Amino acid sequence: MGTQAPAQLSQTDEEAERRWESMKDNDLDAEINAYRVSLRDASERLTAIGISPEWEGDQLTAGASDRGNDSGAADGEDDTEARTASVDDLHPSEWQVPPHCVPIHANVTTYDWQPLAQATQFDVVMMDPPWQLATANPTRGVALGYSQLTDQDIVNLPVPSLQSDGFLFVWVINAKYKFTLDLFDRWGYKLVDEIVWVKMTVNRRMAKSHGYYLQHAKEVCLVGKKGSDPPGTKRCVGSDIIYSERRGQSQKPEEIYQLIEELVPNGKYLEIFGRKNNLHNYWVTVGNEVTGTGLPTEDEAALKANKTIPGAVYGARN
Secondary structure (H helix, E strand, O other), rough: OOOOOOOOHHHHHHHHHHHHOOHHHHHHHHHHHHHHHHHHHHHHHHOOOOEEEEEOOOEEEEEEOOOOOOOOOOOOOOHHHHHHHHHOOOOHOOOOOOHHHEEEEEEOOOOOOHHHHOOOOOOEEOOOEEEOOOOOOOOOOOOOOOOOOOOOHOOOOOOHHHHOOEEEEEEEOHEEEEEHHEEEEEEEOEEEEEEEEEEOOOOOOOOOOOOOOOEEOOOEEEEEEEEEOOOOOOOOOOEEEEEEEOOOOOOHHHHHHHHHHHHHOOOOOOEOOEEEEOOOOOOEEEEEEEOOOOOOOOHHHHHHHHHHHHEEOOOOOO
């Protein structure tokens, strides 16, 4: 833990703002990362001597430790390696909704998609379905912080009505490869590419996680296309391999959004199953956690009346 505190920690707010305004984007990103590493280093040092670091406003303070290890890291994982910065880690005062995003707080299985489909046809649709897993405890110590959907619920999504021509990006797990390929056929899409996200730690090592036979350090996104290329589509852009730090739960790397926007500049973009940490400028994001403040009103009512959320399951087989 020999990380040195960056110089900006000793600056006044005005000095820091003037410095940040003059910096290039890449240099500013590097400085922000150094600041986060320093905060984590300070947190680790405090924890090591039995003091629990806490936030007061935007300052890291220290309080007596009475919570033990509540970091949420998976069993057997080194939390100092695995945890990386995400929107969920920020104090509420530090996080703002992107000014030009369009969040729709709704349960995707009960949402009325027809008005949206009539209002616009999307050039790119991306989704990270909460795939239903085979057992009620499939991750051996890794807690799932969300409900899952059956395959039939995903089949029933009206994705074909949202695109006349365009690309569909679907994040898949190993058990759902064949299902997703069959889904492409059913919906009228042709597989045209795949993207592999290699998950990294802040120290640029592979962020290995749970797996049945082998530990997993990647996620795969299958890319389908329907009809013609959207207007302005570019070819031979980016890369089909992304090396990027693991982030918050279900949060995908920034590079996937950059890649899509490079592939179809100035396009119409839709993300399904998005959370608050997925919101991006010029994207429509639909999901029951886009606000970060709880479930949609209709889901809250269903949960209170029926003790379940429409479409939600927890581990039972299809």
